Amino acid sequence: MNKLKHVLLIDDCKATNYIHKLVIEKYGFAETITEFMNGSEAIDYLSAISRRRDTAPELIFLDLNMPVLNGWEFLEQYALLPVEHQAGAVVVMLTTSLNPDDEARATAIAGVKAFASKPLTLEKIDEILAEFYPGCAR
Template sequence: MKNVLLVDDDAVFNFLSKKVVERLGVATDIHTALNGREALDLFNSYYQGAMTLPDIILLDLNMPVMDGFSFLEAFNRLEVAGKERVKIVVVTSSHDPRDMERTKKLGVTDYLTKPLQQKKLQEVLEV
């Protein structure tokens, strides 16, 4: 079972994604953040022992306050034990090959386009 962090500024998308993850039966905990800054704040909770480091992050790219690219850059700079085990999956409406290439350079191996489909997520999570 995994801890999952959903990072998307669309509350409806977070709700629906949570349902998809629940249906897969892979998550013990599902947390949400409405932008990259909130997600980084959750990592501060990890530092303080208030939550477990997520195993999987489903990350949108286009968000206010801190977008997905800025989050990835900040995440890569974090010095957190176990960070290398966190799987980041980009889930976005962007079909732009430049976005795909940029996320790949930032260490993302999986790139899904919205709407999130259970079968695609299942393949990426290998469950």
């Protein structure tokens, strides 16, 4: 099984990030997992990738409702980043929102490839990897 070099978790809940990181580690498809508590921290990080010579994330799990810079605002600023900072990452919105309008809005945004309810599970990872990174799926 191949591994993704870098996965980004963006969620304002430490417990959620912790659980999602455990699930990703259990699945074993990512070499590096980076966590941020809001979209602003993640945008700052992504903006400085080339200066740090880090690997841009290939997969981003994004919460919708966060303080400072929410998921929608993150996506607006993410779209303004240079292409090499986006690196064609697959953005998966993970949320507790049950509002069908949120899903419709998210999937209408070019960068958002999937919309799923929390928590992240091994089954959800199976689906995401099978669709976007088949070489990394079990």
